[in-house]
Amino acid sequence: MGAGILAFASLATTLVSTGVAIYGQNQQAKSAVEAAKYNNQLAQAEATNLANESREAQTRERQQNRQQMARLRLSLGQQGTQNSSGTPLAIIGESQQNLSLGIADAARRTDMQTAALRARGQMGLWEADQFKRASKLQMIGTAIGGVSSAVQGYGQFKYTGAL
Numbered sequence: 381m382g383a384g385i386l387a388f389a390s391l392a393t394t395l396v397s398t399g400v401a402i403y404g405q406n407q408q409a410k411s412a413v414e415a416a417k418y419n420n421q422l423a424q425a426e427a428t429n430l431a432n433e434s435r436e437a438q439t440r441e442r443q444q445n446r447q448q449m450a451r452l453r454l455s456l457g458q459q460g461t462q463n464s465s466g467t468p469l470a471i472i473g474e475s476q477q478n479l480s481l482g483i484a485d486a487a488r489r490t491d492m493q494t495a496a497l498r499a500r501g502q503m504g505l506w507e508a509d510q511f512k513r514a515s516k517l518q519m520i521g522t523a524i525g526g527v528s529s530a531v532q533g534y535g536q537f538k539y540t541g542a543l
Contacts, residue, residue: 387537391530398526402519409515416508423501427494434490438483445479 452475537543 383542387533387542391533391537394526394530394533398522398529401522401526405515405519405522409512412511412515413508416504419504420501423497423504427497427501430490430497431494434487438487441479441483441486445476445483448479449476 534543
């Protein structure tokens with residue numbers, strides 16, 4: 381009778397440890413998904429903040445550019461230069477173009493940075509999904525291995541007469 385109890389205890393332990401392993405794998409997959417969702421939220425928020433800061437900086441820079449252009453026109457006017465034709469007009473036009481180009485370059489850099497942040501968040505979600513899928517296969521493998529061990533143990537106990 382003692383051998384039968386030990387045999388059943390051994391089989392039960394095999395099945396319980398298999399269940400615990402499957403539960404652990406499932407929890408690990410869930411944790412990876414939750415971490416990826418959280419990291420994605422952070423990346424999206426960071427991208428939004430960066431875009432907002434950039435828009436504000438561009439607004440300030442446009443204001444500074446207008447002031448700089450006004451100072452340039454004033455300076456040319458004080459020198460008695462006519463601002464509506466010739467070299468002074470070319471100077472004003474080129475200055476305005478250079479100032480606008482700086483704003484456009486900064487906006488482009490920000491767009492690339494925000495796109496990279498958003499993509500990083502999305503990539504994390506994709507990776508977590510792939511990990512979750514792989515974990516499901518791993519859980520199936522663990523279940524098959526555990527049941528196989530239990531069946532093998534049962535057969536061995538049956539063969540030796542413990543059951």
